Amino acid sequence: MIAVIDYGMGNLHSVSKAVERLGYEAAVTSDPAEILAADGAILPGVGAFGDAMANLRDTGLEVVVKEYAASGKPLLGICLGMQLLFTESEEHGRHQGLNLLPGRVVRFQGKYKIPHMGWNDLEFVGESPLFRDVKPGHVYFVHSFHALPDRKEDLLAVTDYQQPVTAIVGRGSLFGMQFHPEKSGELGLKLLQRFLELTAVRVG
Amino acid sequence: MLAKRIIPCLDVKDGRVVKGVNFVNLRDAGDPVELAALYDKEGADELVFLDISASHEGRETMVDVVRRTAEEVSIPFTVGGGIKSTEDMKRLLRAGADKIGINTAAIQRPDLITEGSRIFGAQCIVVAIDAKFNLEWQEWEVYTHGGRKPTGIRALAWAQEAERRGAGELLLTSMDADGTKDGFDMPLTRVISDSVGIPVIASGGAGSAKHFAEILTLGHADAALAASIFHYKEVTIREVKDELRGEGVNVR
Numbered sequence: 001m002i003a004v005i006d007y008g009m010g011n012l013h014s015v016s017k018a019v020e021r022l023g024y025e026a027a028v029t030s031d032p033a034e035i036l037a038a039d040g041a042i043l044p045g046v047g048a049f050g051d052a053m054a055n056l057r058d059t060g061l062e063v064v065v066k067e068y069a070a071s072g073k074p075l076l077g078i079c080l081g082m083q084l085l086f087t088e089s090e091e092h093g094r095h096q097g098l099n100l101l102p103g104r105v106v107r108f109q110g111k112y113k114i115p116h117m118g119w120n121d122l123e124f125v126g127e128s129p130l131f132r133d134v135k136p137g138h139v140y141f142v143h144s145f146h147a148l149p150d151r152k153e154d155l156l157a158v159t160d161y162q163q164p165v166t167a168i169v170g171r172g173s174l175f176g177m178q179f180h181p182e183k184s185g186e187l188g189l190k191l192l193q194r195f196l197e198l199t200a201v202r203v204g
Numbered sequence: 205m206l207a208k209r210i211i212p213c214l215d216v217k218d219g220r221v222v223k224g225v226n227f228v229n230l231r232d233a234g235d236p237v238e239l240a241a242l243y244d245k246e247g248a249d250e251l252v253f254l255d256i257s258a259s260h261e262g263r264e265t266m267v268d269v270v271r272r273t274a275e276e277v278s279i280p281f282t283v284g285g286g287i288k289s290t291e292d293m294k295r296l297l298r299a300g301a302d303k304i305g306i307n308t309a310a311i312q313r314p315d316l317i318t319e320g321s322r323i324f325g326a327q328c329i330v331v332a333i334d335a336k337f338n339l340e341w342q343e344w345e346v347y348t349h350g351g352r353k354p355t356g357i358r359a360l361a362w363a364q365e366a367e368r369r370g371a372g373e374l375l376l377t378s379m380d381a382d383g384t385k386d387g388f389d390m391p392l393t394r395v396i397s398d399s400v401g402i403p404v405i406a407s408g409g410a411g412s413a414k415h416f417a418e419i420l421t422l423g424h425a426d427a428a429l430a431a432s433i434f435h436y437k438e439v440t441i442r443e444v445k446d447e448l449r450g451e452g453v454n455v456r
Contacts, residue, residue: 013300017275047325113403113426115327115372119207119249119456138207138456140280142327142372160205183280183302185244185456 002199003038005065006030007055010046015078018182022193032064040199041068045080049091049105049145052080053098062098069100074173074198082169082176083147091145100174102150108161115144116161120179122187126156128170130194139167139184139191147178173198207456208420209249209427210444211405212434214239216285217256219265223432237272243434244277246441249456251277252305252375252429255285256350267299274300282330284375290319297324305375307332308348311355311362314369321370329373330405331366335359335392336379344392351379359392360399367400374404375429381409388419388428397424405429413439413447420453 002024004016012028019026019042027034035041043065045052056062069075077085086097089105097105108114119138124131141159147166149155157168159179168191169176175195181188215222220234232238240251253273255266263286270283283296284305293304304324310317310331320329334351335344344359363374376396378389388409397404403426406419410430419425433439448455 011274011297011300011302013271013298014274014302017300018278021275046327047323112401114401115403116206117327117373117403118209118426121205121207142280144326180280183278185278189278 001025001027001038002196003035003041004028005035005041005043005061007052007059007061009052009055009080010044012044014182015042015044018189018192019196022189022196024196024199030059030061032060035061035064036068036071038073040074040076040196041065043075043077043081043084045078045084047080049080049083049089049097050093050095052084053095056084056098065098066100069098069174072173074195075175076195077176078182079143079178079180082178083145085169085174085176086147086149089145101154101169101171101176103148103154105145105147107145110162112162115142116146116165117142120159120161122157122159122167124157126153126170128156128168129198130156130168130170130175130191132194134187134190134194137187139179139181139188141167141179143178147176205454207249207454208425208448209405210247210416210441210455211250211252211427211429212243212248212441213252213254213407213429213431215254215256215431216266216269218259218262219269222256223435236269237276240273240281241276243441244279247445247456248279248441249427250279251281253281253283253285254305255283257286267295270296270299270301284330284332289316290323293320293324293328297328303328303330303373305330305332307334310366311346311348311357314365317366317369317371321372326370326372329371330375331371331373332375332377333359333363333366333396334377334379337392347379351382360395363396363400367402371402373402374400375407376404377407378409382407384409385411385433387411387415388423388425390419390423393419393423393425397426403427411438413444416444417447417451417453420448421451
C-alpha cells in the first residue's frame, strides 16, 4: 500500500488516482500507524512552505515523515512536498524544513514570468533507478520558489528556466520531484511508476 | 526551455459539453470527461472547463465531472464559471481541479483573489479577463457576465491589480476578436503580457494554426486557448504544434 500523506495541503485526489492507475493500492491518510506501515509514501503539496510545515507540525506528521524516511522505505515529495525535504525556505520569511536533504529553497528572481508554469524539459544529471528505460522529455512545473541542494550528488535532474532549476532530487530511498508527475502525461506516469517499483524492491 | 502551451476549452452545462463537438471516435460527444481524455491524448497541454450551468444542481454535477476527469487525464486542468467563494474553490480543488478560474466574482469582490491565493497558493488562481476596446478611452475595458456588462474598469489596470492580489495567471479573452476566426488580439495580448510578471493565456479569435504561432511569438502570450476550432476539428492540436515547431517555437 502507498500512503499519500494528507496534512491539509493540496490536490491529493489526482496523486492517489495516478498511483491506482499504475496498479498500486493508494490510501490518502493522516494516520501515523497507516503511514508507517505503508510500502511507500508520497508527500504531496501545493501552497506556502510555512503553512505546510505548520500543518505537518500541528498534526504530528513531521515526526512521522522523518521516521518514515529513516526506515529506508521509499518516500517521494512532490512539488512543495519536495521543497519540504530541504533544510529551510525563504518563502515569506525563513522557515525550517524537514532537513532530510541539506539545502535551501529560494525565490525565482529576475525579469521573467513567475511562477515557472508549464511544460519544461528534463535533463538527467545523475544516476537513479527512477531513470531506468526512461527518456527525458517535458513535464509539468508550477512553482515560484526552487530548491538549491547543498550536495551535487543529491541532484538527479534539472530543467532550464533562466537558470538550471532543480527538478528531481534523491538520496537512497528518498526522492523529490519539483514538477507534478501525476499531471505530466506519460513521462510523468513513467517516473512515478519507477518510484512505485522501488516500494517492492527496497533500496538503501 | 519552457514550452508554449495549447489549451482547448470546453463549455459545460449541467455536466454536458455544449457547443457542437465534431469528433468521430467518441462514444458520447457530450461527455466532458471523454472529450478531456481525447484532448489529453492528442497532445493538449492543459484543459479549461467553463461551467455555464445556471443552477445549483448543475454546479454540483460539475464537481463530479472534475472528479472523473482527474481520474482519467494526466494533464492539468482549470475550472471556471460561477465560482464565488473560497469554499467553492476548495470543493473543486479537492475534487481534483488544478486551478480555479474567476471572472465576474473577482471584479465584484477583488478580495476573492487575495483570499484564494493565500489559502490555495497563487498557482491555483487564474483570473479571467474579458476585454473590449473602448474607442473613447483608446484603451481596453473589462466586461463581466460572459461579456454582457461593461464595468468601467480598464483592463490593463485590472490585470496589474489581479497580479498584485496574488493571481498566478491571467486568462485574457478579447471580445473584439472572439468568434471572428481572424486571429488572436495581438495588441491587447502584448500590452497585458508585457505589463505583468505572471503568465498570460490568450483567448479569442483562433482560426488557424498560424494564429497560434503569431500570438505565442509576436503577441508575447505564454499559452493560447481555443474552443470551437478544436471541437469542429478545423485545426487539430497536432497541426498547431507542428506549425509552432516549424516556426521554431518550443512545444511539448
